[in-house]
Amino acid sequence: MTENQVKILDGNTFVVSDERGDIEASLTDPTGLFSFDTRFLSRWVLTVDGQRLSPLSVDDLQYFETRFFLVPGTGTVYVDAKLSVIRHRSVANGFHEELTILNHDDKPAELTVRVEAGCDFADLFEVKDAVDKKGSYSTRLDDRRLVLTYRRETFSRSTVISSSQPCALDEHGLTFQLQLGPHGSWKTGLDVVPEVLGATEDGDTEPSLAWQARRPRTNMARNLERWLDQAPRLECDWEPLKTTYRRSLVDLAALRFSPISAGRHSLPAAGLPWFMTMFGRDSILTSLQALPFNQELAATTLRELALRQGTGIDDFRDEDPGRILHEMRYGELTAFEERPHSPYYGSADATPLFVVLLDEYERWTGDTRLVRELEFEARAALRWIDEYADLQGNGYIAYQRRNQETGLENQCWKDSWDSISYRDGTLPGFPRATCELQGYAYDAKLRGARLARLVWRDPAFAEALERQAADLKRRFNRDFWVEDGEYFAIALDADGRQVDSLTSNNGHLLWSGIVDKTRAKAVARQLMGERLFSGWGVRTLAVGEGRYNPIGYHVGTIWPFDNSFIAWGLRRYGFKEEAAQVAAGILEAAEFFDGRLPEAFGGYPRSMTKYPVQYPTACSPQAWSTGAPLLLLATMLGLEPVGEHLLVDPALPSTIGHLELLDIPGRWGRVDAFARGRVDTSVPARGRRGR
Amino acid sequence: MTKGTGREQEMSDDVVEFFEELGRRGHEPLLAKVTGRVRFDLVDGGRTDRWLVAVDKGDTVVSHQDGLAACTIRAERALFERLCRGEENAMAAVLRGALVCTGDVELLYAIQRIFPGPPRERPAMRGAEGSR
Numbered sequence: 001m002t003e004n005q006v007k008i009l010d011g012n013t014f015v016v017s018d019e020r021g022d023i024e025a026s027l028t029d030p031t032g033l034f035s036f037d038t039r040f041l042s043r044w045v046l047t048v049d050g051q052r053l054s055p056l057s058v059d060d061l062q063y064f065e066t067r068f069f070l071v072p073g074t075g076t077v078y079v080d081a082k083l084s085v086i087r088h089r090s091v092a093n094g095f096h097e098e099l100t101i102l103n104h105d106d107k108p109a110e111l112t113v114r115v116e117a118g119c120d121f122a123d124l125f126e127v128k129d130a131v132d133k134k135g136s137y138s139t140r141l142d143d144r145r146l147v148l149t150y151r152r153e154t155f156s157r158s159t160v161i162s163s164s165q166p167c168a169l170d171e172h173g174l175t176f177q178l179q180l181g182p183h184g185s186w187k188t189g190l191d192v193v194p195e196v197l198g199a200t201e202d203g204d205t206e207p208s209l210a211w212q213a214r215r216p217r218t219n220m221a222r223n224l225e226r227w228l229d230q231a232p233r234l235e236c237d238w239e240p241l242k243t244t245y246r247r248s249l250v251d252l253a254a255l256r257f258s259p260i261s262a263g264r265h266s267l268p269a270a271g272l273p274w275f276m277t278m279f280g281r282d283s284i285l286t287s288l289q290a291l292p293f294n295q296e297l298a299a300t301t302l303r304e305l306a307l308r309q310g311t312g313i314d315d316f317r318d319e320d321p322g323r324i325l326h327e328m329r330y331g332e333l334t335a336f337e338e339r340p341h342s343p344y345y346g347s348a349d350a351t352p353l354f355v356v357l358l359d360e361y362e363r364w365t366g367d368t369r370l371v372r373e374l375e376f377e378a379r380a381a382l383r384w385i386d387e388y389a390d391l392q393g394n395g396y397i398a399y400q401r402r403n404q405e406t407g408l409e410n411q412c413w414k415d416s417w418d419s420i421s422y423r424d425g426t427l428p429g430f431p432r433a434t435c436e437l438q439g440y441a442y443d444a445k446l447r448g449a450r451l452a453r454l455v456w457r458d459p460a461f462a463e464a465l466e467r468q469a470a471d472l473k474r475r476f477n478r479d480f481w482v483e484d485g486e487y488f489a490i491a492l493d494a495d496g497r498q499v500d501s502l503t504s505n506n507g508h509l510l511w512s513g514i515v516d517k518t519r520a521k522a523v524a525r526q527l528m529g530e531r532l533f534s535g536w537g538v539r540t541l542a543v544g545e546g547r548y549n550p551i552g553y554h555v556g557t558i559w560p561f562d563n564s565f566i567a568w569g570l571r572r573y574g575f576k577e578e579a580a581q582v583a584a585g586i587l588e589a590a591e592f593f594d595g596r597l598p599e600a601f602g603g604y605p606r607s608m609t610k611y612p613v614q615y616p617t618a619c620s621p622q623a624w625s626t627g628a629p630l631l632l633l634a635t636m637l638g639l640e641p642v643g644e645h646l647l648v649d650p651a652l653p654s655t656i657g658h659l660e661l662l663d664i665p666g667r668w669g670r671v672d673a674f675a676r677g678r679v680d681t682s683v684p685a686r687g688r689r690g691r
Numbered sequence: 692m693t694k695g696t697g698r699e700q701e702m703s704d705d706v707v708e709f710f711e712e713l714g715r716r717g718h719e720p721l722l723a724k725v726t727g728r729v730r731f732d733l734v735d736g737g738r739t740d741r742w743l744v745a746v747d748k749g750d751t752v753v754s755h756q757d758g759l760a761a762c763t764i765r766a767e768r769a770l771f772e773r774l775c776r777g778e779e780n781a782m783a784a785v786l787r788g789a790l791v792c793t794g795d796v797e798l799l800y801a802i803q804r805i806f807p808g809p810p811r812e813r814p815a816m817r818g819a820e821g822s823r
Contacts, residue, residue: 154788197788261796307800311721312777312808319808335786342782376723 005031010064010091010220011257012036012269012276012330013194019055021068021087021097022046027120030127030273033095033159033192037277037331039127040094040159040194043118046087048072048101048111053085063254064220065090083109090220094159094193101187103180113176115190119159121150123331124274125339135332139171146174155335157195164189196330227253231293232664234633237657240591241629247595248629251621252290256297259328261307265300271599271622278328278343280305280350281413282623284357289564289627291364292634292664298361299370305354306377310345310384315402318346318411322377322384324354326408339406348389348399348411348437351381352444359447362455363641366667371455382448382465385441391431394496395475397441400431412437413562414505414540418547419554420491423501425546428493435488436505438476439512445469446513477516486522488515502526502542504559507566510573520573527566528578528684535606536585537563543603550603557600557615560586561624564631571635576651580679583632584653590629597625637661637673644668650675706733706768709775710742713805714753721804723749727795729802730760735768744802762798765791777807 004019013035017023025031025042033041046053053070060066070085082105088098103109120133135152146161146169161174165188168175178186227249234245257269259278268290269275270282283305287298310323317340318326326347333339340346355378362371371378391398401407410419412434420434421427449465452458480488482500489498490505506523509515515523526532531542537558541548547555563586570579589612590597599622602613637659638649646668652659654677663670713719725746733740743756766774770789773779781803784790792799 155786156788197786261800307797311804313811314780314808315811316809317780330786335783335788337780337783342780342786373724376720 006058006060006066006068007272008064008066008089008091008095009254009272009276011266013091013094014273014276015041015089015091015095016273017044019058019068020046020053020070021089022052025120027122028127030124032119032122033194034124034273034276035094035194036196037124037329037334038157038194038196039122039124040119040157041117041192042120042122043116044192045116046070046085046099047114047116048083048085050112050114056084062221062224063250064224083111094191097190097192099188099190100185101178101180102185103183106182108182108184109178109180111176111178111180113178114173116173117146117148117161117192118172119148119150121148121157121332123333125329125331125333134336141169141171144169146171152332152336155332157332160191160193160195162191162193224250224253230665233662234660235662236659238655238659240595241587241656241659244587244590244595244597244629245633248626249293251596251626252286252294252297252623252630255286255621255623255626259304262300262304265296265303267300267304268297268623268627270624271619274619275622277330278304278325280324280326280347281353284324284350284353285561285565286623286627288353288357288360289561289624289631291360292639292666293630295361295365295367295665298357299365299367302354302358302361302370302374305350306374308343309377309380314345316340317342317344318402318407320345320384320388322351322380322382323347323388324350324381326350326411340403344407346399346401346403346408346411348397348434349413349440351384351389352397352437352440354378354381355444355448355451356440359451362451364666366644368455371451375456378448378451379461382444385444386468389437389441392433392492392494392496394433394492395472396433396479396492397437398431398433398492399437414503414554416553418552419540420499421501421541421545421547421555422499423545428491428497428499431494432491432499434491434505435476435480436508436512438472438480439509439514442469442472442476442514443512445472473514473516476514477519481519485526486519487526488523501545501547502531504532504538504540504562504566507538507562507569510569511565512569513572515573517573520575524570524573524575524578527570528581530605533582533684534558534585534603536589536601536612537582538566539603540600548603551613551615553600553615556603558589558603558612559600559625560589560597560628564628564635567632567635571638571651576638576649577679579635580651580653581681581684583636584655584679584681586632587629588655595629596621597628598622599625633661637675639664639673641666646671646673648673648675651679652677653679653681655681705772705775706740710744710753713744713751717751718749719746719751719805720749722746722751722801725749725798725801727762727798728758728760729762729764729798730758731771732763732765733768733771734765740768746802760794762792762794762796762802764799764802765793774806777809781806 007016015033016031023031023044032039051072052074054074056069068087084102086100138149140147149158231249255269256266258266267283268286270279283301287301305324308325310319323345325343325345328343329341334341389397399411445465446469449462452462482489487502489500490503491499532538541555549556563582567579567582592611598614600615636652640647652675656677659675661673728745731742743754745752
C-alpha cells in the first residue's frame with residue numbers, strides 16, 4: 001500500500017483509491033471497491049475534456065466518507081484553474097459519489113466529462129496471490145444503468161453503475177456533455193452497487209440472501225455519533241492519550257462488521273483491507289480488549305462464532321466437532337472450494353478463547369441468558385480441547401494442518417513460517433504444542449467450571465474441569481519450564497522436546513494464570529529484561545535467539561496487541577508497576593502514529609531509535625491494535641468486575657497525570673474510575689515487585 | 692450440473708434416506724436451539740420435490756407437505772444428493788448460488804449442521820481435482 005491511498009469503509013465494503021479518487025487496479029494491487037471479499041470495481045477514472053485531474057486536497061471526513069478537491073490537468077502547472085471538481089464519496093451499498101463541477105470563469109464553458117468504469121471481479125485471495133479467472137465477463141446497458149457481470153456456472157457477481165443526471169452510456173463508462181454558465185455549477189450523483197449473491201428476482205416474495213446482503217444502512221454519521229456517545233468518556237492531563245482513545249473508538253467503529261445472519265448487530269473484523277471479515281482469534285481478542293468499553297461486540301462475536309461452530313470432521317477445512325472457526329470468506333475461490341474458507345477452522349486458540357470470552361463477558365455484564373443459550377457450544381468447545389486437539393497424545397493442545405495445500409501451517413497467533421524456533425534458530429516439525437495454547441486451555445477449563453456452577457447448574461462438570469485444570473497446570477510447569485533460562489519454552493515439538501527460545505508468549509501465560517506463583521517473578525523479570533523489553537514494549541522474540549531480527553514479523557518486532565495482554569498478565573500476578581511500564585511504552589509509541597497503533601513496530605532498543613519504526617504492513621487499522629489502548633487503559637486502572645461491583649485499583653504512569661474514565665458500562669449500570677499517575681516509568685521495573 | 696446416470700436411483704435414495712433418517716431420529720441435539728420450519732425445494736428437470744422439516748427445539752418432524760416455512764432452500768436435486776453424502780459443502784454452495792436460501796438465514800446456518808461431513812477417505816482435495 002502506498003502512502004497516498006485513500007480508504008473508506010463500512011463493514012466488509014470498502015473503497016481504496018488514489019488521492020484523485022481514481023481507481024486503476026492491477027491484479028495484485030488492492031485498490032478498488034470491495035464487498036464480500038470480491039472486487040466490484042477495478043477501474044474508475046474521471047477525466048474532463050480528456051484530461052486527468054490533479055488533487056488539491058483530500059478531506060477525510062469520516063471513515064465512511066471522503067471528499068476530493070481537484071483541478072483539471074496534471075503536473076505542477078495547472079492548465080485551467082478556472083474549473084474545479086469535487087468528488088464526495090461515501091460507502092453505502094457499494095458507494096455513492098456526488099460529482100460537482102464549478103466554473104469560476106465569467107464566460108460559459110462547454111465540457112466533456114467522462115467516467116471510465118470496469119471490473120475484474122477478483123476474489124480478494126486472487127488479489128493477494130495473482131490467480132487467473134475461470135469464468136466469463138459481460139456488460140449490459142439498460143436504460144440508465146451500466147451493468148458489469150461475471151459468471152462462472154451458477155456463481156454470479158454484478159456491479160450496477162448509474163447516474164442521477166442524463167449521460168451517454170457505453171460498455172466502458174459514462175459520458176456527460178455539459179454546458180456551464182458563467183460561475184455556473186453542475187452536479188450528478190453516481191451510484192456503484194454490487195450484486196452479491198445474484199440479483200434479487202422480482203418474483204421473490206421472501207427476502208433472499210442477496211436482499212439481506214444489501215440491507216439498507218442506517219444513517220452512518222448518526223450511528224458513529226451514538227457509538228462515541230455510548231463509550232465511556234476519558235479525561236486526562238496527557239493530551240496524546242485522549243487522541244489515541246478517540247482514534248481507537250472511531251477505528252473500532254469502522255471495523256464493525258455484520259455477518260448476514262447478525263442483522264443489525266456487529267462484531268470486530270480483523271483489519272483493513274485484507275481482513276475485513278470474521279476471524280475467530282481476532283474477533284475474540286478484540287472483543288476482550290473492548291469489553292470495559294463496549295459489550296455488544298463480544299455478545300455478537302460469541303453468537304456468530306457459535307452459529308458456525310464445527311460439527312463434523314472435514315480435512316479440507318481442518319474442521320472438528322466443537323472447533324471455533326478461524327476465518328470466514330465469501331469470494332469465488334471459497335465458493336468453488338478452491339480455498340477452504342466457508343469457514344476454515346485452522347486455529348488452535350480460538351476454541352479455548354471462545355470459552356474465555358464467554359466467561360469474561362458474563363463477569364462484566366451479568367448476562368447469564370447468553371451463557372445459557374451457548375451452553376451446548378461452550379461444552380463442545382471444552383470437549384474439543386481434550387478429544388480433538390491433543391495431537392501429540394500427551395494432554396496438550398497441538399496443531400498440525402490436515403489440509404496440506406491451502407491450510408495454515410501455524411495455527412497460533414504467531415502464524416508466520418519461522419515464528420516458532422529453537423534457540424539455535426532451527427524449526428521444529430509438526431504437530432507443535434505452543435505454550436500459550438496450554439494457558440488458554442487452562443483458563444478455559446477454570447472459567448468453564450465457574451459457568452457450569454453458576455449458570456448451567458452442573459457442579460460435577462465444574463469439579464471435573466477444575467481437576468483437569470489443576471493437572472494441566474502441574475504438568476505444564478514441569479514440561480515447559482526451561483531450567484537454565486528461567487522461563488517457559490515457546491512449544492513442545494512432536495517428540496515432546498522443548499522448543500526453547502525466549503518469547504513474548506510468556507506474558508500470555510501470566511494472563512491465563514497457568515504460571516506457578518513461585519515462577520511468576522522470574523517470568524516477569526524476563527519480560528521486563530533487556531532481551532525482551534525494548535523500552536517501547538515486549539519483543540515477540542528475545543534478542544540473542546537464533547532467529548531474532550528487530551524487523552522480523554514474529555521474530556523480534558513488537559506487537560501492541562501482544563503487549564496489551566502481557567500487561568494484563570503482569571497485573572494478574574500483581575506486577576502493577578511492570579504493567580504500567582508496558583502500557584506507558586505502547587501508549588507513548590501510539591503518539592508517533594497519531595493514535596493509530598500499527599500491527600507491529602521494530603524491536604530496536606528505544607534508546608537507539610528514539611521513535612518506534614513501523615513494520616511495513618498492509619493492514620491498518622487493525623482490530624487488535626485498535627483494541628490495545630483500550631485494554632491498556634483498563635489494565636492501568638486495574639478494572640476488575642467483582643460480583644456486582646467494579647473494582648478500581650489504579651497503577652498509572654506518572655507521565656499521564658490525572659485520569660478519569662467516566663460511565664464504564666456493566667452489570668453495575670455505569671460507574672466512574674479516577675486515578676493519578678504515581679508510577680515512575682523512567683526507571684526500568686524489572687520484576688521487582690509482585691506477589 | 693450433470694447428473695450421475697447409472698447410479699441415479701441409488702443417488703435419489705440418498706436424499707430419501709437423509710430425510711427419513713432425520714425424521715426417525717425425532718430429536719437432533721445440533722438443532723436443540725432451533726424452532727422453525729425449513730422447506731427444501733429440490734429441482735429435478737421440470738419436477739420439484741418438496742420436503743418440509745419442522746423443528747421444535749431439536750424435535751424434528753419431516754414431511755412432504757407444501758406448507759409455509761420461515762426458510763426455503765432451493766437446489767438442484769443432484770447437488771442435494773452430494774450434500775447428503777457429505778461430498779459438497781453447503782455454505783460454499785450458497786456462495787456459488789447453487790443453493791439458494793430465502794427467509795431466515797439463521798435457520799440455514801442451523802440446518803446445514805446436520806449434513807454429514809465429507810467421507811474421510813476422500814482421495815484428493817476439491818481444489819486439486821480441477822473439475823466440477
